[in-house]
Amino acid sequence: MEQLRTIGRELAMGSQGGFGQSKEFLDLVKSIGEARSKAEEDRIVLSEIETLKRRIIEPDIPKRKMKEFIIRLVYVEMLGHDASFGYIHAVKMTHDDNILIKRTGYLAVTLFLDENHDLIILIVNTIQKDLKSDNYLVVCAALNAVCRLINEETIPAVLPQVVELVNHPKEAVRKKAIMALHRFYQRSPSSVSHLVSNFRKKLSDNDPSVMGATLCPLYDLITVDANSYKDLVVSFVSILKQVAEHRLPKSYDYHQMPAPYIQIKLLKILALLGTGDKQASEHMYTVVNDITRKADTSSNIGNAVLYECVCCAAAIYPNPKLMETASSTISRFLKQSDSHNLRYMGIDALSRLIKLNPDIAEQHQLAVIDCLEDRDDTLKRKTFELLYRMTKSSNVEVIVDRTIDYMISINDSYYKTEIASRCVELAEQYAPSNQWFIQTMNKVFEHAGDLVNRKVVHNLMHLIAEGFGEDDDAVDSQLRLSAVSVLDHFLFT
Template sequence: MALKKVKGNFERMFDKNLSDLVRGIRNNKDNEAKYIAQCMEEIKVELRQDNIAVKANAVAKLTYLQMLGYDISWSIFNIIEVMSSNKFTYKRIGYLAASQSFHADSELLMLTTNMIRKDLNAQNQYEAGLALSGLSCFISHDLARDLANDIMTLMSSTKPYLRMKAVLMMYKVFLRYPEALRPAFPKLKEKLEDPDPGVQSAAVNVVCELARKNPKNYLSLAPVFFKLMTTSTNNWMLIKIIKLFGALTPLEPRLGKKLIEPLTNLIHSTSAMSLLYECINTVIAVLISISSGMPGHAASVQLCVQKLRILIEDSDQNLKYLGLLAMSRILKSHPKSVQAHKDLVLACLDDKDESIRLRALGLLYGMVSKKNLMEIVKKLMLHMERAEGTLYRDELLSRMVEICAQNNYQHVSDFEWYVTVLAELTEMETSAKHGSLIASQLLEVGARVSGVRLFAARECASIVRAAATGAPGPATREVLYAAAYVLSEYTT
């Protein structure tokens, strides 16, 4: 018997391990499918062996092949066998394979309930942690229901490692089995004040994710989160908490007024750009929700705008975009605070990133006044002359017309100037669609403003003469119809 065992072990020495499989695939690039098919047959033979080490080796190779896109659903029973091994090294291989290949609707998952429960209650914390990590990837409704109490018990473990994993795992349980949330809520709330920062962060993460669906249910936790916000130095956790407060503030206006001071302190003190952005975002949301108290918070608005300027001036394109995005939110409620920074926004029109240029264009629409309209349009026209790409040029033209025509031309004090702008735009290279836009503006201005009609007729005559001496572009051809109408109606 011993001789037979030795012989079996000797034969197993020549089995391919995972490194051999990877090396073989690399060496058979021209014949990869055939080589892998051969390996699959060898693996199936290995899985029929009684030796758990051989099975674990086979499952490790299957896991790699699954990552390459091969179906290994046929081996679910063999994977469960390896998962149930008493040896941690093999158990880990089994759970890894299960986390990648098992699905919540796998029929054989019911076979794992007692095995996973045993692992969750293991003396070795790493075995329990392994079970929690694997289970999070394939938990089903039935597993969540049957194992909820075991996971909940681990939330009170003496080991922070297990408490943290159990808290995070409960979120997956709630998704599959919502009935577990009510009995687990007191413990979850308790973990928000856990002495271990990792457990505390995990609890904050779970509550914040839950609150995204229904913030109202977590309004009672505001005092706990307020305490965490004013005492924690963990930037990641602060970002989560501040986002949560942004969702809670519309539900409780009194909360918003209390948040202004600590958020302002964080804006002053933090050097982390991600945290700074979230603080500014939440301050804006708070000020919008407590609109009646806005006049008393002018200093907070100015601080946010000044800090956003730092983001927009940063070389990081993502920060620049986020800064412009937040600035547009402030613009809606405090236009004067933002208008003072129009030069910065205009400078963004030279950015190499088109999304930043378009975001800056959107901001300019709300920054226009009677005093600065001509200046802004002049700079936009200069940008249009040197802009590359028809799409961006067309966008510039559309924005210029929108800026001038907004609210029935409330910012246009000189309509002769505006007609001149329309005539100049006609000469620029744009599409026929925007030729129609210019034409409609010429007709509308002529119909609305009697004092500009004669001047408009002279400008239209120039457009017609220019078209007669050369081949008109797509935009000019569209404008010619409007120019002819203006000439016929308003020439004396």
Template structure:
């Protein structure tokens, strides 16, 4: 029955798009067409209208056009060629909102053709006066690098410059690149360990603007990304890990003080980082206590995290199994089947 309703709506929209003088109605029609595609039906009749909408001078109309285009099209769609000139024009706009709309679309739709056509313009935007534009330009350059690594010859310099940007959101945009390259070649970026440690320390000492706080936790998602990078850099490397121990201990303590979901998420990320880097006895003792706190929770979700963390910890040192025997037995007797299965995985 739902399919019939959507099919009828799609047919109505198809007829509406054929009408003349749709200027005032086009935004509404495109949004309704987005819902048609979201519900699994073909909205191909609206695709060209979405592209045409990106050419409007009204910023709201333009943004809806870009939104619809990024949802309707993919990087291999033949209609993308019609979007290139508009993207280039908006990248040169004096309105940072138009520039942002274009960058957002490029980050979603970029292919080798769009990269070739817009690379120089995007590169210039890395030094734009607006931090919103710089942040999005960093994201697009990263996307270009993923498409063609050889096409972005100065990628390391770009990302290191972004890492030192005075605006935290621009700095944070570079972290996705460093996570990716540290997975591939961690030895190349070990010299940046001290920089990542300093940034993480500044965050947990609340030196970022309050707008980055989430439930009184300073920039938690940036903290998680930094710890993920540090885990990659410190793996099987005692010298690098020695630079990391202190800041991870500080991060763990601050996260434990905030007993809400985001605090628990940070504690778990600390545990994963400590287990990934070169083993440190004092830190292992600390995370054993953190795992016990997860088991003591009334939430099965947190107990599940405790089981997962304990499983990883026992691969480092089996001596910690004894501390959690009672907790494991309680999980086996729990009514939550998912938690039971996870606990059985731990035992076998």
């Protein structure tokens, strides 16, 4: 709610800066900010709605005043109330010749309407006209509306104009045209299937923002059919290298990271193209390894790029040097005891790497087990899943013992049942001795109680009856006594 109030204040200041004083709106924002309850806030907003209903239909309203009314309607909807009575006035504003009024109208309709709203048909002709405007700001406003409001049925009405704008002199227009085509692909892939070459060409656009926008539709296309884009591997690697080496304008830096969102998207694309393809992956090893080693770990965005590097390394054809670098990165994540998010990233990244090389898990085993002690429940659940997959005969004792301790600490019966089942499964598969197996089963029965599957109990009783295969009858008898004492308590209390 505080975020909505902040946006409202910004809208108010924007209205004030555009056409002069807007005291009524400022007073509205102030009164809502000072409301002491939701009921009081609703009362203020409902009063505002009644005022707008009355005033918005007055004859000969000045444009600047109508603009203010529409902005106030936007604020009303942001606070969760219905402002549909004013939608038609926002649509009318998109027809205005004044660029500030037109852009306000487009902003409002993209917030008010969805692609299936009945009023969409009233602005399609306006969008078609504005896409041909000589003023690139008008064209950009129309393209914004295209991305938000054009549905599968209306795509053919604007598609030819959008395709022409892909080669517009202004980079902002080219970028938004690519975004519109991407939206068309998401809505109706067949409608733009013949335009894939446009995305390929714009990958080499002189403006980085256009190139960055092109990565989004290419990623979707590669997700569906990676083989058709293998020829672009070298291009993607070259672009990633240029970005990582700070060859893009300084304005693309974020927290001193060079165009991190472009890097992340490129790494995702390379992960798709390199999966199971040794030849394609060989082009990627150097640049991914360099980015992983040089990434700044002092910021969240730097860690996000690092995480994506590890995911890429785990997805493409394995490379020992790259795997080693990725393993070191995971170690840094897991050691961040003050950050649940980074430790979660480390657990997730490690779960990807062990699919390629299970031995990597050994060097991180203690750090992973320590994550079960974290206060964050999501992290503990992710850790439990990873530990289950890491378990083998050499570490089953420590992992199962700590997992049982974790099981004891939770109250969710459904989840507790799952953990108990996994502990039984691991004990049956990897038990180093009968003595440990019996002790472990006793612990599970003691702390999980009726949550343990009865079939497990009867299987264990059958095993006790047949004996444990010990050479020493005395040892066999002692194990039976130990097991029966607990099972007797479990079954008959």
